[in-house]
Amino acid sequence: MAYRHLLAAQVRSQAQYRASLAVDVTGSVLFGVLDIVSVVVLFRVTPTLGGFGFAEVFLMTALASCAFATADLMVGNVERLRQYVRSGLFDALLVRPLSSLAQLVAMDVATRRVGRVAFGVVMLVLAAANAPMELTLARLALLTVTPIAGALIFGAVFVATATVAFWWIESGEIANGLTYGGLNFTQYPITIYGALFRRLFAYAVGFAFVAYYPTLALLDRPDPLGAPTFLGYAAPAVAVMAAVAAGLLWQTGVRHYRSTGS
Amino acid sequence: MTVIEASGLRKEFTVRVKSGWLRRRTRIVAAVDGIALSVERGEMVGYIGPNGAGKSTTLKMLTGVLYPSAGQVRVCGLEPVPQRTRLALRIGVVFGQRSQLWWDLPLRDSFALLRHVYAVPATEHAGRLAHCRRLLDLDAFLDVPVRQLSLGQRMRGELTAALLHGPEVLFLDEPTIGLDLVSKQAVRAFLAALGAAGDTTILLTTHDLADIERLCRRLVVIDQGRIVHDGSLDELHARYGSRRRLVVDLDEPLAAPLALPGVTVESTQANGRRITYALDGTTAAGDLVSRLVEAAALRDISVLEPDIEDVVARLYTRQAAP
Amino acid sequence: MRGDDSLAPHATGSRAPSYRAYLALAAAGFQRYATYRQATVAAVVTNSVFGFLRFAVMLAVIDAGTRTVAGYDNRQLATFVWAGQGLIGVVLLWALPEFAERIRTGDVITDLLRPIDPMSQLLAADLGRAGYAVLTRFVVPVVVGALVFDLYAPRRQVTYALFACSTLLATLVCFSCRYLVNAAAYWLLDVRGPQTAWTLTSGIFGGLYFPVWFFPDAMAIGLIVATPFPSVIQIPLDILVERGSPAVQLGLLGVQAGWVVTLLALCRWVQRRGERKLVIQGG
Known part of the structure; x- marks a missing residue:
């Protein structure tokens, strides 16, 4: 399979810089630590956040971190689309007989980001152990499926925001507003946000399904905002919809690129 | 200064x-x-x-x-x-x-x-x-x-x-x-x-x-x-013995090759009707031309100056002349 | 060729670049960023989105009951977050490692061939860039914050002057730190490691993600005095929201100034070592 060879070549070329790799892995773990430290520090000055206690927010943060880290590992490289379009390197991807998106992603599946995924999983185990819930088979399934669905949602957001570059090359950090901003958003209960942001990020983009609703379902808590409990199990469906939407957006972007030849 | x-x-x-x-x-x-x-x-x-x-x-x-x-x-x-x-x-x-x-x-x-x-x-x-x-x-x-x-x-x-x-x-x-x-x-x-x-x-x-x-x-x-x-x-x-070249076009091939010091035939084309001579400077180009005129009907001549690319390429590969 | 427009060499005399050279470099830094208007728009939109997210978290902390958190009231926290979102653009907390790239590719030798040392060239250009950022990247998030939320306006006139000084010093501290990260390229294959370390530490210990006073007091004081990070974000913002008396604020300016002197000296030393390595071992 061609993609596998692309991937292997990438891993090999990165392994040549072993010292850099070690630094990168450490760095990516530290970024994960940062998420947790933020939560710990916030709960030093407040007993509750948006009506939720530390154990609950910790679980949300762990779910969000896991999902984000996995998405970043798999498709984080689409961020570089801007440079590819600007430098004309994207043309080189289009003339190959493989999907442009898959190639761009395989160009740099950053081995260094594995560290953050591993750290996220450890945190998720700790958070689940610390949370006031009994571990049943159903909950275990939910705990496993949710980060994967969340990763798909984040992945879709990564791809969708990168697509902006097809129309607007100088878009700078604007994509980060949705990706890293999304990570920030999903770490905390959506009850703390204003109505506008909640509608935009939680419902329209689907960030509420990454951690908030699943956490409610896991802990058997009713939503203070009145949403039905089954939404906690809806993450996979939302993820599929998000992925399809992102794929369509990508195709539109490529078509636009081909017709303008920018 | x-x-x-x-x-x-x-x-x-x-x-x-x-x-x-x-x-x-x-x-x-x-x-x-x-x-x-x-x-x-x-x-x-x-x-x-x-x-x-x-x-x-x-x-x-x-x-x-x-x-x-x-x-x-x-x-x-x-x-x-x-x-x-x-x-x-x-x-x-x-x-x-x-x-x-x-x-x-x-x-x-x-x-x-x-x-x-x-x-x-x-x-x-x-x-x-x-x-x-x-x-x-x-x-x-x-x-x-x-x-x-x-x-x-x-x-x-x-x-x-x-x-x-x-x-x-x-x-x-x-x-x-x-x-x-x-x-x-x-x-x-x-x-x-x-x-x-x-x-x-x-x-x-x-x-x-x-x-x-x-x-x-x-x-x-x-x-x-x-x-x-x-x-x-x-x-x-x-220093590196670059040679000028003289290319002559004749109506018919020479009966016998010319023998002049420092003149060598580099190539013959068109059944002997085009000859390229290399000159190392011992014999002047003019002398070669007058000998040729005596020997055959000369239609056209051209002189090629030494090519710097050649000289330098020889220098780089260290094939300098003795 | 002779005439008033000939290319005859300059008559050798004593001639040295003056302050004007630095002014011109600063102007070029300003202009360079002014040409990328779309990038500026993208940056302010992003900073503003994060402003809403960060302030939502801060509001949630306050809403949990207490009227103040770690000594900040509601309006002070709003100013802290929104002015902070503007400040990261002025000090340019996160920058692409451009100078490191010049070192890696060897382009740095064209900088060395100028009569002004590379660090001073970069510093002048960065101050020009910061000037442009004050007018754009600082103003927009503050205005957005002021329109949507109730911001704390300083009560003492002198605060504005102190804040301006503090912002300038913060820009210098941030420049030095970024410069040191970039200069690591003289010795390292790539600077992603130092870059990551800087991004993390500046964000968490500098007061960006939350005020350092959310840490235990002893730790917060230790961070402010013994590390340069709070000098970049936390100190200017504490001055703006008038945390402490004017005397305390002057003291904070002194801490910043101390870091500026220390770090710029360190930068100069590192640059000299780096140049020496370059000059002796080649690019």
Whole structure:
């Protein structure tokens, strides 16, 4: 399979810089630590956040971190689309007989980001152990499926925001507003946000399904905002919809690129 | 007045060679291996050599970017590395493959900025800029950001930028690399005029020997870190036995081959009706022609001057004539 | 060729770049960023989105009951967050490692061939850039914050002057830190490691993600005095929201000034070592 060879070549070329790799892995773990430290520090000055206690927010943060880290590992490289379009390197991807998106992603599946995924999983185990819930088979399934669905949602957001570059090359950090901003958003209960942001990020983009609703379902808590409990199990469906939407957006972007030849 | 003075100049680099997992051997390589060079004010010197011969390393030592491992060097009476910023005011440098211009700014603004960086009096700056604008045809793209310039336009900008502070010495590292024919000619004509004025000393490295033929009376050839030739182009030809060639077209083949000292037949074509002779200078071309006229009906003749590319290629591969 | 526009060499005399060279470099830095208007728009939109997210978290902390958190009231926290979102653009907390790239590719030698040392060239250009950022990247998030939320306006006139000084010092501290990260390229293959370390530490210990006073007091004081990070974000913002008396604020300016002197000296030393390595070992 061609993609596998692309991937292997990438891993090999990165392994040549072993010292850099070690630094990168450490760095990516530290970024994960940062998420947790933020939560710990916030709960030093407040007993509750948006009506939720530390154990609950910790679980949300762990779910969000896991999902984000996995998405970043798999498709984080689409961020570089801007440079590819600007430098004309994207043309080189289009003339190959493989999907442009898959190639761009395989160009740099950053081995260094594995560290953050591993750290996220450890945190998720700790958070689940610390949370006031009994571990049943159903909950275990939910705990496993949710980060994967969340990763798909984040992945879709990564791809969708990168697509902006097809129309607007100088878009700078604007994509980060949705990706890293999304990570920030999903770490905390959506009850703390204003109505506008909640509608935009939680419902329209689907960030509420990454951690908030699943956490409610896991802990058997009713939503203070009145949403039905089954939404906690809806993450996979939302993820599929998000992925399809992102794929369509990508195709539109490529078509636009081909017709303008920018 | 001697502007560039170097003796025993040497630069070593340590190269790490991987030999098995984790183990690395270090090897010392001399990129420049004992160079002596003396350039007078107003000279225009071509500095050539194959890739990796040590051209750029020498240039970097002369401009103060690299510290020599051994030997002495003085440029404008200054020691390049310790007195680099003082030297910077008195030299101009153009690297064909690196830009000294501000990528995001229009050419005009880069020039204005350089005026302040080099503390050039306004009238002097304006005068030099006007001169360059005229000779290098800058006006059409003076307001275009550097990143949008073509390579030829950028190079004309780089040359201007290197000259605005009135440097005594101009170092050019492959100034015509990658340029199209028209741009090359523009750059050469400009440099030729600058050299002819006789005030600016110019040292240029190049792979395009047409640059040398057009511009430099003096040619320094370096190979494997050592100077293998320092003199005029003619001296180079004489020393390496370059030959002129005479091509003759005859109505019919010669009855018997001609025997003249120093004349050899290089090739015969068209059933002997076209002959190429190589002359090493013992017999004059005129004598050969008159012998030919006696021997056969001569239709056409042409003389081919020795080809510098040939000579240099022979030099590089060290097939020098005895 | 002779004439008033000839290219004859400059008569050798005493000539040195003056303050004008630095002014011109600063102007070029300003102009460079001014040409990328779309990038500026993208940056302010992003900073503003994060402003809403960060302030939502801060509001949630306050809403949990207490009227003040770690000594900040509601309006002070709003100013802290929104002015902070503007400040990261002024000090340019996260920048692409451009200088490291120049070192890696060897382009740095064209910087060395100028009569001004590379660090001063970069510093002048960065101050020009910061000037442009004050007018754009600082103003927009503050205005957005002021329109949507109730911001704390300083009560003492002198605060504005102190804040301006503090912002300038913060820019210098941030420049030095970024410069040190970039200069690591003289010795390292790539600077992603130092870059990551800087991004993390500056964000968490500098007061960006939350005020350092959310840490235990002893730790907060230790961070402010013994590390340069709070000098970049936390101190200017504490001055703006008038935390402490004017005397305390002057003391904070002194801490910043101390870091500026220390770090710029360190930068100069590192640059000299880096140049020496470059000059002796080659690019």
